[in-house]
Amino acid sequence: MNAVFNAVHMETTHEPVSPLVAQGLAHCYEGSNALNGVDLTIAPGSVLGLIGRNGAGKSTLIRAMLGLLQPISGTAFVFGEPALKLSDDTKSRIAYVPQQPDALAWLTAQQMLDFVGRFYPRWDSAFAKSTLERWKIQPNRLLAKLSPGERQRVDLIRALASQPELLVLDEPAAALDPVARRELLRELALRAGEAGTTVLFSTHIVSDLERVASEVAFLHEGKILLRCGVDDTKERYARLWLPAKISAAAPSQSLSRRRNEDGSLSLIVARDANGQWPEASTLPGARIDALGLEDLFVEIAE
Amino acid sequence: MDASLLTIQPNAPEPIYRQIVDQLRRLIASGQLLAGEVLPSVRDVAGFHAINPMTVSRAYGMAEAEGLLERLRGKGMAVAATRKAVQSESQRMALLEPQLQALARHANELELPADAVLRRLAKLLGD
Amino acid sequence: MNAATLVMVPLRATVSSTRWITMLVLSLMLVISVALQLTQTLPKTALIGAVIAGYGEFFVGLLFVAPFLLMAIDTRQLRIPRSQSTIVLGMMLYSALWIAVPSIALALAGADFVTVLTIQTVGLLFGLTFGLLPRVFLIVAGFSPSFLGLVHIQLHYPGKPTVLLLWLVASVLALISALCWRRQVRSIDPYGEGFNKPLVLRSRTGNRTGFMNWNDWTTMSGNSRQIRSQPQWMLAIANLRDTGPQNPVRSLRVGLGGWMLPKTWQSASRQWMLVLAPIILMMGLVYLRAPGITPALFHAIAFSAVVWIAGFGSMVLSLTTIVLLQQRWSRTNAELPFLALLPRLSDRREVKKYLLRASLLPTLFWQALLIALLVATLFVKQASALDLAIAALAEIVAVAFTPAFAFAIFGGRPPAQWVTGLVAGVSFALVGCGTAASSILDISRTYGAIMAVSIIAIWFALLAFLIGLGLRGWRGLQARPHPFLAN
Incomplete structure (x- = not known):
């Protein structure tokens, strides 16, 4: 990081x-x-x-x-x-592409890019033209008649061509x-x-x-719960699983804590300043699992 | 070397830069990459796998610091010339360490006797 | 299939608000017609009650029975077994119920049962057919009043042949409905939109009352789905000449779209033809009916007719613009972020001015033309003071609509949807009433004077509302850092 x-x-x-x-x-x-x-x-x-x-x-x-x-x-x-x-x-x-872009449906893809290009000083019309071709979008169809995916691509071209x-x-x-x-x-x-x-x-x-x-x-x-480098996140956080009989030893600091049906405990824990996992992970029966971002996200957001 | 020689698994728990370094280590240790062989540029790797170029530079940087790679003027990164084509046994063994540890842990969890696991492993290695 | 499923069919096919509206409309019509039946004794008007209830049945057919099609389509798409027969049976059961209740009520009030039943059946089937027919027929139906004028309805008890004729009409309508139903349910793309699709399919887009509602109108103006549903030759072709940073007003009109979009002259003239064609057709019909009166027609046009054309035209222009702006300012993924972040559109302070110019000037221009027509008529025709006052008020309110709502929308303080709908409805009604009043009312009589005064009072109330709305919006617009913030 x-x-x-x-x-x-x-x-x-x-x-x-x-x-x-x-x-x-x-x-x-x-x-x-x-x-x-x-x-x-x-x-x-x-x-x-x-x-x-x-x-x-x-x-x-x-x-x-x-x-x-x-x-x-x-x-x-x-x-x-x-x-x-x-x-x-x-x-x-700056360039912004909203979710499911639906602007200027009454113009054709070509017209929209021409029109927008007039306003941007660094407009790359060659990029717009070639990308339209590469992404197989008919330049003379009305935007309204394109599929949502094509609409999104046209708007992405619009955003990228303004450099x-x-x-x-x-x-x-x-x-x-x-x-x-x-x-x-x-x-x-x-x-x-x-x-x-x-x-x-x-x-x-x-x-x-x-x-x-x-x-x-x-x-x-409505709050930023975690903000981290992607690589760092994967290396810093893991899931600590503690069986029921030693779940009392769970560390107090954790991002999420879930009690499973059998009484065991799943926690999302972070490495300390020295790069070590919490004490409890060394206990017999305890397990540390590295997590992908998706698993981490699901554990935290649940 | 071609960028397609690397496999990237974005949702694995291992960070992508680490996946690249590990694969470079293995490719070099096994002799699939020879000393002096030029690596694909950061742009090529990033473009091919659609990953952040910064991640690739970081991986190359780490591999360079480790002595796996060296920077050639005007050519980019290449497998370090000082590197022997095939590394010593202990070095190659070290590459297997994470998998061996995982194996040992799983065997313990399943409460399997050590000699049974070793017999099976020996059989697999023998083939 | 059991009895319970059958009874539950309409509960699943319609939204609760639709059911309530249908009930309300029919009850109202029924109360009126029963009251008429009990009080009227003249043979000529004896049938009015039955016809009014039949009109109620029309809405039942359109709002309550026709939406069963949507459920039939859904269940067929989901491959739910035995659903089709249940729905059709449920539809028949409820239709019979809806017809039987008013007929029995009216018969108890003293009307002839068979005749009333016949009229109710025809009314309901008319509504059903109207909902199931492709939307092209809606345009044709717009002319139906003039066709109805051709058929002289005799308002006395019809004899046996007429009742038989009505049953024949009912069977034809039932047959047409069945064919449309079958065609749509078995269509490959039953959800597609277009002029060849049943009217009732539109209700899929309006989710509150289940049918055309105000909300529906605001979302259909110029969005992708609406454009997709139009045939190719009807679509506007944008003309981007002279747009760009050097011409912010014209560029903003491209951003606003709809009828403000700068068009090529070919596509503009095609769209004008679309507006003019019905008028020419109407005139042709008038000529065919009475060739002799046509030359005299122009001279015979009453002042009130011109007032009506100008008032109605101005209102339609204002509402079209308002609906368009309201729709643009309600979506966060379309023109607003695009316009907000477009560089070099103009200076931050200037942009509000340009936006007002781009959105208001086209409307005001056409309204000015209509007013000029009105003033020109004044020079030719004599008009009473009452006529003049009502005409002037109608024009002022109609013209005030656009700026008031534009300020409110740009300033982030738009009125609630139902308020907009109510105000627009009242204004339209008043434009109609005002002209009727001036020709019918005799101001010398108390009754007429009260009517005239209340019409003028309502016009003033509307004007006060619009001024208040505009001022509030203006202050909001001044306070906003830029006008392209969604409401």
Whole structure:
């Protein structure tokens, strides 16, 4: 984690302003809390994956961070500017693809890209044209007549062709088939690695996140429960299983605790400062299981 | 070497960079990668597997620090020339250590006698 | 299949609010018709009660019986065994019940049972057929009042031949319904949308009352599904010439879409044809019925007719725009984030001004034309002070609608859906009433004067509401950092 962070920092010292910052964002819809005071800073060049259950507030957080909704309290900054009052310069540096994009359904794919391209100073029309071809989208069909997956791809092309420095994607892979999903991930990974594009994306598909994300944030009930480097998370957390007879020895510090039917105990524990698992893991019968992000996520979010 | 020689399992508990380093170790130890052989670029590996290039650089960096790889000017990463084609037995044995430990743990959990497990293992190795 | 399943069929096929509305409409009609039956003794009007109840049956057929099709489609798609016969039987059972209750009630009140039963059956079957027929027929049905005018309905007890004729009509309707039902249930894509699909399928999109509701109208304006349901030749072709950072208003119109979208002249003229064709057709019908009066028709057009055209036209324009804006400002995954993050659209303060221009000017332009027509008529025709007042009020309110709602929507303070629906409904009713009033009412009589005063009072109340709404919205818009925030 440290190595990654340093590498990022060295590469981008000329741009010290964080692309996205959230400070104490809180919001609610009709009485139910969507966000409960979220603080989040994204380092330049990093790829942050946002995961959480349905209704955890992922879309709300993303929209609040981009100034697309007025939060009840807290502020968000995009490249140092208040998100609700972005300048043209900042707007031309960011691109956002909402969940199930449905904008400008009355234009054809070609028309939409032409129209949007007129507003962006660094618009890559060659990329737009070739990607449209490569992704087999008929340029002269109305967007309304495309399938959800095709719609998503057109909007991704729109976002990528503007050559943004910050790319924000809300569930980008939801409507894509495995091949298209892999292509998108490749594009994201390479852009982050080479152009230094900062990426924030939310997803349910944890394996996507494990491929391309450098960091992961768990959003649970309107709060960031955990925020960590992807590799670090896998190495730092594990499931400790204690049989019933020694479950009293369970460490007090744990991310989640579940009592199984047979009286045994499952805990999500972290390594201490010296990289050691809690004491209880050395007891006879105790077991430490390394976890993938998905298992970790399920254990915590349950 | 081709990027497809590596297998990446994103949802395994092992971080991806560790999966790469482990596979490089094994490929070199077994002689599938020879000294001086140039590795695919970070971009190629990242592009082929759709993974973050930073993860690949980190893996290459670790392998370099370990002495498995060396940086060639203008060519990128290559298997270290000082590396013997095939490593000593103890080094190769060390690569098997995690799997052996897991095997031992499972055998204990199943309360199997050690000699029975060893007999079976010997038979498997003999084939 | 047992009796309980059969009884439960409508409970599963319709939403509770639909059932309540149907009950309410029919009860209301029934109360009115029974009351009429008991009080009216003139032979000429004796049948009015039965016809009113029959009108209620029309809604039962449309709202309550036709939606059974949706369930039939679903159960067939889910391959639920024996479901089709249960649904059809349940439908017949409930239809018989819905027909029997009013018929018996009216017969008890003194009407002829067979005649009433016949009219109820025809009413219900009309509703059912209307719901099951492809939507193209809805357009044709728009002309039905003029066709009905051709058939002179005699409001006295029909003799045996007429009752027989009505039963013949009923059997034809039943046959058409059965054919439509069969076609839709067995269709390969029973859920698809289009003009060749039954009207009742639209209710799938409206989830509250189960049929066309206000909510439904706001979501259908210009979204992908609506565009998909239109035939290719009807679709607008955007004209992107002169759009871009140098022309923010035109670019915003591309972003708003709908009828504000800049179109190529070919597609614009095609869409104009679509509006003009029914008018030309109507005029043709009038000419065919009475060729002699056509030249005199223009001179004979009453002032109130022009008031009605101008008022109605302005209202329709305003409502179309409002519905469009309300829909755009309710979706978070479409035009709003796109417009909010589009660079170089214009300066932050300027953008509100440009947005108002882009959204209001097209509507106001056409409304100005209608007002010009009204003023031109004034020079030709004489009009009373009452007529003038009502005409002016109707125009002012209709024109005030768009800016008031636009401010409210952009400022994040839109009224509730039902308030919008109510205000629009009242306004439409008043446009109709106002013109009727000016031709029927005699202001010298107390009754007429009270009517005129209350119509004017309601117009003023509406105007006050709109001004309040607009001011509140204006303040909200000033307070908002940018106008592209979803409501």
